[in-house]
Amino acid sequence: MRLASSVTVPYAAYLRxxxxxxxxxxxxxxxxxxxxxxxKLPGAQDExxxxxxxxxxxPPVPVPVHESGxxxxxxxxxxxxxxxxxxxxRGWLALEELAERFPVPVLDAxxxxxxxxxxxxxxxxxxxxxxxxxxxxxTATWQVPLRWFVLFADEEREYAKGEPxxxxxxxxxxxxxxxxxxxxxxxxxxxxxxxxxxxxxxxxDGLVEVGRWLEEFHPRSLVELDYGGLVHLVPEPHLAxxxxxxxxxxxxxxxxxxxxxxxxxxxxxxxERWRAVRDRQYAN
Numbered sequence: 001m002r003l004a005s006s007v008t009v010p011y012a013a014y015l016r017x018x019x020x021x022x023x024x025x026x027x028x029x030x031x032x033x034x035x036x037x038x039x040k041l042p043g044a045q046d047e048x049x050x051x052x053x054x055x056x057x058x059p060p061v062p063v064p065v066h067e068s069g070x071x072x073x074x075x076x077x078x079x080x081x082x083x084x085x086x087x088x089x090r091g092w093l094a095l096e097e098l099a100e101r102f103p104v105p106v107l108d109a110x111x112x113x114x115x116x117x118x119x120x121x122x123x124x125x126x127x128x129x130x131x132x133x134x135x136x137x138x139t140a141t142w143q144v145p146l147r148w149f150v151l152f153a154d155e156e157r158e159y160a161k162g163e164p165x166x167x168x169x170x171x172x173x174x175x176x177x178x179x180x181x182x183x184x185x186x187x188x189x190x191x192x193x194x195x196x197x198x199x200x201x202x203x204x205d206g207l208v209e210v211g212r213w214l215e216e217f218h219p220r221s222l223v224e225l226d227y228g229g230l231v232h233l234v235p236e237p238h239l240a241x242x243x244x245x246x247x248x249x250x251x252x253x254x255x256x257x258x259x260x261x262x263x264x265x266x267x268x269x270x271x272e273r274w275r276a277v278r279d280r281q282y283a284n
Contacts, residue, residue: 018081
């Protein structure tokens with residue numbers, strides 16, 4: 001079953017890495033060269049629709065049977081960069097996260113135990129032949145994790161208003177893009193600041209995990225934070241005023257200066273903004 005292309009699928013945000021063609025071995029490199037020459041390429045909404053379509057059959061298909069040959073394409077200083085979807089790998093990783101987030105009765109209602117066990121067995125067999133595999137895309141629902149904003153500066157923010165009208169009209173766009181070298185540098189500096197100020201905590205742990213993930217990729221990659229489907233959830237005036245990367249940088253600078261009050265004010269702006277977004281998932 002195929003979902004209609006006009007259907008908008010919220011509410012996920014994405015952290016993506018686009019690697020230069022030279023980072024891919026043959027024959028995959030040639031595949032991406034040919035792929036980039038196509039006319040209209042699928043976008044993030046197309047990827048989500050395909051994933052949701054797999055959940056409609058009975059029993060559902062939580063992980064695609066075959067790996068996707070699609071990718072997101074970007075230019076970095078004139079160099080073609082590729083961000084493979086790798087939906088099969090991400091499906092297995094998402095299943096692991098679901099087991100940590102939801103109680104067993106809820107999981108059983110959504111994905112029967114036999115389906116989950118089969119997916120786990122398939123993943124174990126696949127890992128034996130792909131021990132170093134990692135996703136090029138991280139996904140967050142109903143929020144943008146605050147640690148993601150550490151990677152970017154406010155001047156790298158790209159915002160475009162949507163056009164009024166039917167769902168097929170262009171939606172708002174809010175994203176950040178930065179070279180890999182800048183993202184890694186900001187993570188390292190933020191970790192030094194946080195460890196000096198608070199020593200330990202979930203923010204530090206999450207930032208360490210992001211930093212390790214970035215180290216898996218080519219140093220000339222492009223890193224992107226895309227608000228994705230969240231632009232359909234947040235009122236457009238709020239999107240226009242959303243400078244979360246700037247607030248994050250302000251809070252870290254205040255910590256380095258020993259100004260707890262200024263750091264607290266920046267953190268409060270961030271938490272209030274994203275609490276309001278997360279609370280919408282529980283609204284009728």
